[in-house]
Amino acid sequence: MTGRCVNNDGADTSIGRLLCHDCEQRLQDHLARIGEEITPLLLIATKQASVNMQGGDGHAAPAEAPSPLRDDMWELYCQTERLMRQLAVRFDYQRAADPDTTVAALTRAALADPDPLLSCGDVLGWYEDIVDLSEGIHIAVNPAKPRIAFGACPGCGGVVWGDPDEQDGECAGCGERVNRRAVADRLLARLIVSEVRGTPAELSDECAKAGIRIPASTIRSWTSRGRLRCDADGMLNLSELVPLLRRRANYGIQERPS
Ligand SMILES: [Zn+2]
Ligand SMILES: [Zn+2]
Structure with a gap:
């Protein structure tokens, strides 16, 4: 005799069985x-x-004898x-x-x-x-691993969180699944059309608003190494940062920065 699964999922069972x-x-x-x-x-x-x-190195001295x-x-x-x-x-x-x-x-x-x-x-x-x-x-x-912030969501600007070993994260704002590379890429696409000019500190602030963390000191070092050109007045174009940021984002995921 067949019937419904006793686990209440509505599925049918085979003859002589109570579970589907x-x-x-x-x-x-x-x-x-x-x-x-x-x-x-x-x-x-x-x-x-x-x-x-x-704590497997044997050097830690516990204050009390452990149970x-x-x-x-x-x-x-x-x-x-x-x-x-x-x-x-x-x-x-x-x-x-x-x-x-x-x-x-x-x-x-x-x-x-x-x-x-x-x-x-x-x-x-x-x-x-x-x-x-x-x-x-x-x-x-298998205790849950701590999650890390990948960056700002291109859709809503919320923080995208994910497992450090995973490519996809989840936006805390809109709940959308976002690839960690897309977090950087779509934000960079927005910056490349920007006409903002400024000092390294101002550009660093501008990037932070877009969800990209880039210290002013890194921008300064790119300028002094000739990887970034500044105008006579010491100002930089935000859009010129983009190729360097993209390279840095890609290094960050798969390789070590040089
Ligand atoms: Zn069932
Ligand atoms: Zn979002």
Whole structure:
């Protein structure tokens, strides 16, 4: 008999199953991820690894003796191990009762023969517990990285924030996804038609208004190295800065500035 997925997503189930195909796949993906991340979690819980990879040089002298376990991580590990052993005993996986069988081995056993789990009457309960633990573990071993400001949004002028390793950021003003290169390029396109002239400090201010950080000292050094021409009165054209800024923006992303 087919019916609707017990996970309430409105999808149909196959004969003899309570979860739809997508939910079954998700359950198996979460089991696989628990298998991959349980060892990193255990290392963090027992403080053999740090999620930030900091303080590993052995020189820092802690003011107090640290607790040998990180309690929240250890608790998460124990909950996962308990659930996976219950699952293994219930569905009679190989070496289920052996205390030396690791959690990773139990997830592999569950994935090797998922049918008993997927066709049991309380599959939704297992699904919810497994997804909860998997998500807790994933956050514990992959803490969010601090985001950086890429620059001003060409659309609304808001700040575009992004992951330091990513090409796309998100504008805090309009919510638009903006490529970090586009932040610089579109702003530079606006500057190139500008007829503003000024001293290095004035041009630096003008760039700042457009969302590009360029210190006056850098502009001065470009002038003294002959890369930028100033008029007899010591004034510079903003539009002439653009090729240098573009080169600098590109260096900033992929290469080191020379
Ligand atoms: Zn479903
Ligand atoms: Zn915006």
